[in-house]
Each structure stands twice: as C-alpha cells, then as structure tokens.
Amino acid sequence: MKLIQVKKTDEILEFLNQNRLINLNIIGKIENNSELPIFTDDSSNPTGVLVKSGYMHFLYTENDSFIDAVLEEHMQEGFFGFAGLEESIAHKIKARYVEHWCNPCTIYVYTQPSVELMNGDYDVRAVAYADAAIVDKYYEFRNERSIKAIQSDIKNRPSSAVYIDGEPVCWVLVHEDNSMGIMYTREEYRRKGLAEVVSRDLVQRIIAKGGTPYLQIIGRNTKSPGLAKKCGFTVAGRCEWFGIITGRPKELLDMAEKELSHFKSDYGHPRFRNSEEELELTYFLMPWIPENRDDAFTAHKLNDVDGLDHWTSLMKHSTCIEKPSESMDAWLIRYKGDVVGAALTCFLDDEDGYMHDYYIKPEYDQEQAMWALMQGIKNQDIHFIETLIPVSLSKQFKTMKFRSFGIWDR
Secondary structure (H helix, E strand, C coil): CCCEEECCCHHHHHHHHCCCCCCHHHHHHHHHCCCCCEEECCCCCCCEEEEEECCEEEEEECCHHHHHHHHHHHCCCEEEEEEEEEHHHHHHHHCCCEEEEEEEEEEEECCCCCCCCCCCCCCEECCCHHHHHHHHHCCCCCCCCHHHHHHHHHHHCCCEEEEECCEEEEEEEECCCCCEEEEEECHHHCCCCHHHHHHHHHHHHHHHCCCCCEEEEECCCCCHHHHHHHCCCEEEEEEEEEEEEECCCHHHHHHHHHHHHHHHHHHCCCCCCCCCCCEEEEEEECCCCCCCCCCCEEEEECCCCCCHHHHHHHHCCCCCCCCCCCCCEEEEEEECCEEEEEEEEEECCCCEEEEEEEEECCCCCHHHHHHHHHHHHHCCCCCEEEEEEEHHHHHHHHHCCCEEEEECCC
16 A cells, blocks of 8 residues: 545545544644645545654544555654544554554544533633743643644634733633643632533534544643543543554664763773673663562662662672763662662653663562662663663563664664
8 A cells, every 4th residue: 555645625624534533633734734735545535544744643544554555655764743543543552663652542522512610700702812932831741842832722712811900810722733721720710610610601602613622641741531521521432542663773882882882981981891792782671560569569769878879789790980970870670678679860851761781689580679669760760661682681671561662783
C-alpha cells in the first residue's frame, strides 16, 4: 500500500463520519487548519486517514495495512506523537516500538440538541483576546508556544468565562481539534460551581455554531468526569495521546557521546577503558511498575558525605571511582533500611537523564531495586533515562524494562 497526499474532500469526511464520535478530533483538525497535510490510500474510497500536525499525528483506520504504510512511510526513525487515537489503534502501534510517553483518555460527548444553563447572577461571556496571557499563566502544559495556541483558540472558536471585577476567574476554551479544554478556576473562586457555569455556557455556544461538544479527559483527572456527567456528557469511547521512538534517533546517539565525554572529563579516564566488548544503547521510560511491587525497596540521592562509604564500596564492583563528581548524582538503594545498591547518574535537560553505572547486590530482587531507583529519579522531575551497557548485560536490562536501540558504533 502506498499513501497519497490529498486535500479535504467529501470522501475523506464521509469516511471519518462513519465513526464520527471517535473521530471528532481529526475532523476538527481538518476543518480548522486547511494547511495540514492529509494522507490516505484511496482518495475516492479511503480505508484510513492520517493528518500530520508537526510532531503530532491524527490517525484513524480499521485496516492494519494502512497502519503499516503510515509507520513505514512516515516514521522510520525519530520521535513521533499521536493525538487521541482510538484505543485499539494505539495499542497496535505501541506494541511495535518504544513507548516514549502515554496519556490514556476517555472521550465524553454531548449529544442533546440543547442545554440548560445555570441560574445565577454571573457575568458569563467569551474570553477576551486580551486575556489570553491570563489563561496561559495558569495552563498546566504551558510552554513557549502555548500562548499562540491559546490566542488562536480565543480568536477562532467559542469560549466561555466568568468575569468578576473585569477579570476572568474561571474559563474553558475549544482547541483546534474542536475539543473543550484548558479549563481552570482560580483558587480563591473554587467550590462555587463556576466550572459548571462555563461548561454549560460553552456547550450552548458550540451547539449554536452547529458543532458537537466533546471532551478528552486524561485518566489521572479524577474531578472532570463527574463535572462532565453533571453537564450531560456521556462516554463515547477511549483514546490515547502517546509518543513512540523508532529506529536509532540521532538525538539519543549524540546524548550517549556527550555523556561518555562528560564522564571522561570528570574522572580523567573513559568509562569503558578496560572493555573491548560491544556496547548497547538502551533507553528507559519511567512509568513502569513491577508486578507485586515491594515498597521495602527505596532510593535516595546522597546530599553529603553521609553514606558515601556505602556507595563507594558497592560501586567498586563495577566502576573504578571513589566518589561522584560535583556534576553527577550518587544514589543509594535500600531494602528495609539496609543498603543494597548504588548508582551514578546525571541530568541532561528538563526531562532526560543518564545513568553512568549502578550495582545491586545479586541476592536482592534486581527489578524491584531498579524500580525504586527510577522512582527516586522521577521525583527529581526526570522522566527518561538513557545508558550505555556492555552487550553481556542486555538481558538483565531488558528484564528491568529498558529498551535496546542496538549496538552503539564507537
């Protein structure tokens, strides 16, 4: 199968409307951004649709061959994100590659022709364009690009906010994929029912424009499902936002090269100076929890000399160093209070870290001990760990959920 690039057509929309409630996000992206590239297998009788929006990809199909074509033609190597894919499609893709991150969501849809607004003396209106900076200030996923997206949402789609003394105190917008989101109530105005006020008002505004109000509520959000049901939304299905890593991205290879140089600079010798064995590049995503988790395993970072003797005695089994450098972090792993392992790590950027080495006493559960270490690192707001290991350790690291990217060419 060969995919072709097409424009928005009646045939594409008709295909997506066959499962409309699941595909509301793809339909929204196509309707709101005519510049996004659209790919399909047959313009007159499509069996799948792919919409590319930078890092993110919107995809729907019931044809496994279409998934194969998407992955082979568009995702051979690199980091790729998927936006709101129907659960079964997401699982087929994630089973083939390294899962970089994942946010499972439930899709809630409002299907009634009208909505009852809340009674009360509220100043409810669309969010003013000038107030985009206020919305961005409180946005959970705020970044250098979020203000522009919020401005576009306010300018081009319905929104709703409660204003007090001329300032928005509770609001909800509509994203480019037509989903309701970025809801927020300022702390001092919570528990007053304002979220329901703006939700119902926005539902009315969307219906008035001929749209279908819907939400994608992330699994860890325990409050919004109750609000959605109270406002009349019903569950339409489940989807996932997630990322994958394919091939051997240059970013990972460059990271390994950088950190080996970092080690040599700090310690005066290469990390693998006595080893001629081939090295394997591995990568690890934090949200892994072993079966039958044992909370007796804990890990903490050394902040002073306390515990340094324990750390040095354990690390001598694998690394010829006596103490961590100032640019690296030393970790101790304990089981019921007794020291059973040690590790040496460093942080690379806002989310990524590197593990130079570790040692866990062989009589202790390696998987449980490694999980405790990863949780300790995650608490430092690091979510991904890379390392280079001798190939002889590959099986051991795979047991501990690390994913291999193959031999590293030194």
